[in-house]
Amino acid sequence: MNTTLQPVLFNHDEVADLYKEIGSSSLMGKTIERLQTDLEQYMGLPMDVPGQSEAGGYEHNKHRQNYHYINLAGRLFLITKDERYAEYAGQLLTQYADKYLQLDFHVQRNTNPPGRLFHQMLNEHMWLMYASLGYSCISTWLTGSQREHIVEYLFKPMLHVATEKYDYDFDRIHNHGIWAVAAAGICGLAIGERKYLEMAVYGLKGDGKAGGFLAQLSELFSPSGYYIEGPYYHRFAIRPLAVFAEVLHRHMPELDIYNYKGQVIKQTTQALLATAYPNGLFPALNDASKSMGITDMGVVVAVSMVFKRYGFDKNLLGMAQIQEQVWMHPCGQVLSEACDAEANIEPPFWPSVELNEGPDGTCGAQGFLRMQGNDKDICQLSMNYGQHGMGHGHFDTLGVAFYSRGQEVLREYGFARWVNIEPKFGGRYLDENKSYARQTINHNGVTVDEGCQNHFAVDRADRMHGKPHFFIGEGTELQAMSAFADEHYPGVGMQRTVMLLKSDQLENPLLIDLYRLTSDKPHQYDYSHQYQGQIIRTDFEYKTNSELHPLGDNYGYQHLWNLARGEAGSHALVSWLQGNSYYTWLGTSSRIDNEVIFTQTGANDSQFNLRHETSFIMRTTGKDLLFASALETHGYFNEAVEASVDARGKLNNIDVLAHNETGSVVAIEGEGIRFIVMVSNQPNVTDTTEHRIIINDKTYSWKGFLAVEQETK
Amino acid sequence: MNTTLQPVLFNHDEVADLYKEIGSSSLMGKTIERLQTDLEQYMGLPMDVPGQSEAGGYEHNKHRQNYHYINLAGRLFLITKDERYAEYAGQLLTQYADKYLQLDFHVQRNTNPPGRLFHQMLNEHMWLMYASLGYSCISTWLTGSQREHIVEYLFKPMLHVATEKYDYDFDRIHNHGIWAVAAAGICGLAIGERKYLEMAVYGLKGDGKAGGFLAQLSELFSPSGYYIEGPYYHRFAIRPLAVFAEVLHRHMPELDIYNYKGQVIKQTTQALLATAYPNGLFPALNDASKSMGITDMGVVVAVSMVFKRYGFDKNLLGMAQIQEQVWMHPCGQVLSEACDAEANIEPPFWPSVELNEGPDGTCGAQGFLRMQGNDKDICQLSMNYGQHGMGHGHFDTLGVAFYSRGQEVLREYGFARWVNIEPKFGGRYLDENKSYARQTINHNGVTVDEGCQNHFAVDRADRMHGKPHFFIGEGTELQAMSAFADEHYPGVGMQRTVMLLKSDQLENPLLIDLYRLTSDKPHQYDYSHQYQGQIIRTDFEYKTNSELHPLGDNYGYQHLWNLARGEAGSHALVSWLQGNSYYTWLGTSSRIDNEVIFTQTGANDSQFNLRHETSFIMRTTGKDLLFASALETHGYFNEAVEASVDARGKLNNIDVLAHNETGSVVAIEGEGIRFIVMVSNQPNVTDTTEHRIIINDKTYSWKGFLAVEQETK
Known part of the structure; x- marks a missing residue:
């Protein structure tokens, strides 16, 4: 058996190549140095294999x-040839082998079955995958009896738990399931028991359909590669996916895994990367941390893997710059070398993309528009018109997020969870995740009658999705996307069209938003904007409240303090400072009795679980209605040097000229500026459809999805 | 006359030396490169000499x-020999000469007289100093008629305004006055009219007492070098001070300015630098921006100047690293070379220091303690027991600020002002600066009977100061400072003793605080703590309010929303997460009915002028009372990698064992930890004074100011 033992992810020549990187100033050289320092520090602490918590x-x-350090020590032993690392990994594994079977299974606390080391098998699978990878690097260095002890008392029992005790879970097609099959497959290879690799690939039944990696690849992602739960969960699944793909490429070449199912591995990795903001953070679509980004370990692996296996892409170089590291693996070395060869690496600037959802791509989409301003700043606008993200889904169909000048401007709250902070409900999801974070009003969209889309019913929401209207992602001066959501509030039709418009008269691309609502009955519509920073000015009077009450009593409203209200009349200007940049929002509806409400989170938050975030809401009542707004990025503030430039911006008026079943026409005005924005409201519009709307004897006509005309003033 | 024209701050050899730095990777080389890029960008914009705003x-x-760019272009012309820069500076100056006398004086809006270019002469003086420096670099390059035009239509009229029209202001001994005299003196030198230099040095009367630079040096600073208005205003005065000192060193060597009055220039520069947090930001003592730091242009000049003129100091190297630049002047070159010669530059770690206040140093002091933790992290604790900062003073005698792990933990609010943001009240001080920012309750101290120290009367406050009790700033394991303030609340005696204690059982130095109050009559005492971040846990029940009301109706309380209250009983634990670090505060008083109130700013803020900041207040009622608290810095949180370590900390109890006229005894406990803290309350204590307090048959005795004993548990 020993003759077959070998590192699962490296061959002899590759190790020799990596050895040459030691001490180099390449990304790989720096990666090795940092990881080695990190490991040495950890090795300086007392070794401890503890019990449970x-x-x-x-x-x-x-x-x-x-x-983590078993895996690292194994790889660094291979690369540096320092036997202290092999000894360290071997000792740790031996202590785990001594202890593992002495531990009882945890008490089950959630739907995830409990392990012996961890409260849920998910973590146990992660442990197994990493420990197996590390073990495979040192197995031939260990003595036969050491190997036997580790295999018999640790790895085989763990494989038994994974594939027999919890066999029903091993075959589940689920994000967590990728960890299970990758762990079992890799461990099987590491200990020379190839049957586990077979199970991992084809499932316990061996048919490649009911379970296993191939079935997961086939079923977990939409044709665009998008993962339904959103980037936060996708980046977690991408780690075992990328690692196991590379393992299969080496150990089951007959699968041709990198070309499997139309290169689904490439597709889904790129779909994940294409959601990231230019600074590398992921938008917190659905339940998600606000600080998760491409520096996550799994994404580091995936960027290196996809670069090596699918070829050069300058955006991957830009991402590697943000990551400041590569995967310490031959795949990473190729990326590191490509970075060295490039004279000037720009920040990643992914093309605009519409990522379809559903097994056949017909369940709506997630849209991402990106445009570069004159100063090379990249802004990004995303809109959700796809599926509900299952148990982690937020009720925010047609919600948007907007990013400019290195910061999220129209913001996602993310999850209500203090992840891994034990005194905060064990680091788990908090009650406020349901009562606030997932609610419609917490997003940048329209809430009808102070309710929640789909009445906050996940099963109903899972059956719904947005309906794409059009997507124009190619232009350097105008991009747009539009979608319908007609079932999320029964009896209310909704259409949202958002666009980025670049103009010589404005510093940065302008975000223009037309949100149309139609109904037979009157409703209250709350058009909400989650912002951060200090209010600088408005063009209407508002009154701050001398005592604060929650804005409502359910659907997230109970968590919003009603800070201030103003009668805005026909339109409202709200300007704020966020970081070093000013933002001015001009909003209106087709009615003239618009009200603006300023809120802050924190009401009915009995344990201080929520962050304090602010929003403003344009509220009006009506049947058919068009909200229109423009968000201008302008000026500069630097408190440290006491400099402020253009704190007021250029735009000062916005007006709904018309909206009907044909289309919507909106005028946006400022100093020497007048844009006329015309958007088709016809579901079956094509790029040749003619539109004509007459208002006060003036005819507005355009061909296709939309048009923006600039009038001289 | 032309033969005497020369650059005011450079000689020929110095210019040649700076020329050699072009393209080098030294700090000076990088400084030149950055400033040149900056100038080139500005020169790319249309030249504009506008009117007034x-x-x-x-x-x-x-x-x-x-x-700024006239000055920069002048210097860069000298250093790089690029005549485009001389031409640019000359053109700008010529346009100003064309326009200056055409402009009327602004309408006066504050106590500062108005200029022609700016709304106040302060800015006009700044303009004059910089433009004169730039002019002196190009004057011999200009033609005689160009020079004459600039001198006759710009500089001489400006000097007339400074020294004749507003002569009463020129001789005022004031922070702003340094700008006036530096501008006049430097301009006089630049145009060959040395009489203005004489006026600038000796005042209009020529006696060196009623006005002028020498009088200012003699009267503006205390013997320790501290400037009464605090670092924010000090760093603004240090710029003309350092520049003009260097000018006088070159043009009036007979003054021996760098040794003037016991090296007051060194003293006051170091006093300013010694207030800075380890990250280079200044604590916002009195009215001040939260983001002002040593990267301010004046401090860059001062650090270079003091290094050149007073010799090597490794903390100045550390500061230059934070500044990432040096003064583009021969002084800066010496600092740059010293940085190059140093293998490893550590962050600045200034010694603990007590900066006395008042003309003879007897009006209290500002205390700064610094201690390094095991991980080399430097924490800093400051306490104000000095003078009121005049018109910019905050009513916070005995207030503290605490900094650890790169962030301010017990925080200053700074000024209520959106500096230079025109739509926010012209960027000037807001009403909330008086109604909130300067109030006692906005600081980390004790507010008596919901009032303000000295009834918020500046004239009364100006007559008061804290009384130093003791200062022990040398220890690596225990440092402390103590002071009295017996007149700030009539009828209430106050003594605060704060210390930093390093222990093997704690990650970071512990902040221990004993705040003693004595009175014949009962009062309400509010012991307030301005924190930032998320509450993690408490050891008492609290109830968040279902509607919010202001905590009071005056003295800053009207701006605090009363978020939650809890009956803490004998002691309270409040733990929070700020950035990547956890903080746990354990507080008690000598009473058992302590209440804790959580607040947030924002009430009665009708224009959204305030930032939203949080505090918790321990409230109790009594006559004589001792508040005691310990603040532990512990653990680590990183949301991006979802890691949390030691979110709970070690301490769990604190108890006042005794306090009387002899001393105070407090026990602080945690896992395997019991510290007994004993502090002398005797005003005339010396390091040999014996103290003895008997409590329940147990005797606590110590010699000198204080003692901390560690008992085994």
């Missing part, structure tokens, strides 16, 4: 660190 | 930029 507790964290 | 308006900003 809940998530976020000392023992939980220690087991997480231990698997 | 209020502060923060376009014209105001443009005049500011223009003087």
Whole structure:
């Protein structure tokens, strides 16, 4: 058996190549140096294989660190040839082998079955995958009896738990399931038990359909590669996916895994990367942390893998710059070399993309528009007109997020969770995740009658999705996307069209938003904007409240303090300072009795679980209605040098000229500026459809989805 | 006359030395490169010498930029020999000469007399100093008629305004006055009219007492070098001070300015630098911006000047690293070379220091303690027991600020002002500066009976100061400072003793605080803590309010929303997460009915002028009372990698064992930890005074100011 033992992810020549990178100033050289320093520091601490704790507790964290360093020590032993690393990994594995079977299974606390080391098998699978990878690097260095001890008392029992005790879970087609099959497959290879690799690839039944990696690849992603739960969960699944793909490429070449199902691995990796903001953070679509980004370990692996296996892409170089590291693996070395060869690496600037959803791509989409301003700043606008993100879904169909000048401007709240902070409900999802974070009013969209889309019913929401109207992502001066959502509030039709418009008269691309609502009955419509920073000015009077009450009593409103209200009349200007940039929002509806409400989170937050975030809401009542707004990015403020430039911006008026079943026409005005924005409201519009709307004897006509005309003033 | 024309701050050899730095990777080389890029960008914009606007308006900003670039272009012409720069500076100066006398004086809007370019003469003086420096670099390059035009239509009229029209202001001993005399003196030298240099040094009367630079040096600073208005205003005065000192060193060597009055220039520069946090930001003592730091242009000049003129100091190297630049002047070159010669530059770690206040140093002091933790992290604790900062003073005697792990933890609010943001009240001080920012409750101290120290009367406050009790700033394991303030609340005696204690059992130095109050009558005492971040846990029940009301109706309380209250009983634990670090505060008083109130700013803020900041207040009622607290810095959180370590900390109890006229005894406890803290309350204590307090048959005795004993538990 020993003759077949070998590192699962490296061959002899590759190790020799990596050896040459030691001490180099390349990204790979720096990666090796940093990881080695990191490992040496950890090795300086007392070795400890502890018992059990809940998530976020000392023992939980220690087991997480231990698997990470077993893997690292294994790889660094191969690359540096320093036997202290092999000895360290071997000792840790031996102590786990001593202890593993002495531990009882945890008490089950959620739907995820419990492990012996961790409260849920998900973490146990992560442990197994990493420990197996590390073990495979040192197995021939170990003595036969050491190997036997580790295999018999640790790895085989763990494989038994994964594939027999919890066999029903092993075959589940689920994001977590990729960890299970990758762990079992890799461990099987590492200990020379190839049957586990077969199970991992084809499922326990061996048919490649009911379970296993191939079935997961086939079923988890839409044709665009988008993962329904959103980037935060996608980046978590991409780690075992990328690692296991590379393992299969090496150990089951007959699968031709990198070309499997139309290169689904490339597709889904790029779909994930294409959601990231230019600074590398992921928009917090659905339940998600606000600080998760492409520096996540899994994305580091995936960027290196996709570059090596699918070829040169300058955006991957830009991402590697943000990551400041590569995967310490031959794949990463190729990326590192490409970075060295490039004289000037720009920040990533992914093309605009519409990522379809659903098994056949017909369940709506997630749209991402990107445009570069005159100063090379990249702005990004995303809109959700796809599926509900299952149990982690937010009720925010037609919600948008907007990013400019390095910061999220129309903001997502993300999850209500203090992840891994044990005194905060064990680091788990908090009640406020349901009562606030997932609610419609917490997003940048329209809330009808102070309710929530689909009455906050996940099963109903899972059956709904947005309907794409049009997507124009190619232009350098005008891009747009439009979608319908007619079932999310029964009896209310909704259409949202958002666009980025670049003009010589404005510093940065302008975000223009037309949100149309239609109904037979009157409703209250709340058009909400989650912003951060200090209010600089408005063009209407508002009154701050001398005592604060929650804005409502349910659907997230109970968590919003009603800070201030103003009668805005026909339109409203709200300007604020965020970081070093000013933003001015001009909004209106087709009615003249618009009200603006300023809010802050924190009401009915009995444990201080929520962050304090602010929003402003344009509220009006009507049956058929068009909200229109323009968001201008302008000026510069630097408190440290006490400099302020253009704190007022250029735009000062916005007006709905018309909206009907044919289309919507809106005028946006400022100093020497008048844009006429015309958008088709016809579901079956094509790029040759003619539109004509007559208002006060003036005819507005355009061909196709939309038009923006600039009138001289 | 022309033969005497020369650059005011450079000689021929120095210019040649700077020429050699072009393209080098030294700090000076990088400084030149950056400033040159900056100038080239500005030169690419249309040249504009506009009319007038209020502060923060376009014209105001443009005049500011223009003087900056006249100066820069002059120096860069000398250093790089690029005549385009001379031509540019000459053109700008000529346009100003064309326009200056055509402009009327602004309408006066504050106590500062108005200029022709700016709304106040302060800015006009800044303009004159910089433009004169730039002019002196190009004067011999200009033609005689160009020079004459600039001198007759710009500089001489400006000197007339400074020294004749507003002669009463020129001789005022004031922070702004340094700008006036530096501008007049330097301009006089630049145009060959040495009489203005004499006026600038000795005042209009020529006696060196009633006005002028020497009188200012003699009277503006205390013996320790501290400037009464605090670092924010000090760093603004240090710029003309350092520049003009260097000018006088070159042009009036007989003054021996760098040794004047016991090296007051060194003293006051170091006093300013010694207030800075380890990250280079200044604590916002009195009215001040939260983002002002040592990267301010004046401090860059001062650090280079003091290094050249007073010799090597490794903390100045550390500061230059933070500044990432040096003064583009021979002084800066010496600092740049010293940085190059140093293998490893550590962050600045200034010694603990007590900066006395008042003309003879007897009006209290500002205390600064610094201690390094095991991980080399430097924490800093400051306490104000000095004078009121005049018109910019905050009513916060015995207030503290605490900094650890790169962030301010017990925080200053700074000023209520959106500096230079024109739509926010012209960028000037807001009403909320008085109604909130300067009030006692906005600081980290004790507010008596919901009032303000000295009834918020500046004239009364100016007559008061804290009384130093003791200062122990040398220890690596225990440092402390103590002071009294017995007149700030009539009828209430106050003594605060704060210390930093390093222990093997704690990650970081512990902040211990004993705040003693004595009175014949009962009072309400509010012991307030301004924190930032998310509450993680408490050890008492609290109830968040279902509607919010202001905590009070005056003295800043009207701006605090009362978020939540809890009955803490004998002691309270409040733990929060700020950035990547956890903080746990354990507080108690000598009473058992302590209440804790959580607040947030924003009430009665009708224009959204305030930032939203949070505090918690321990409230109790009594006559004589001791508040005691310990603030532990612990653990680590990183949301991006979902890691949390030690979110709970070690301490769990604090107890006042005794306090009387002899001393105070407090026990602080945690896992395996019990510290007994004993502090002398005797005003005339010396390091040999014996103290003995008997509590329940147990005797606590110590010699000197204080003692901390560690008991085994």
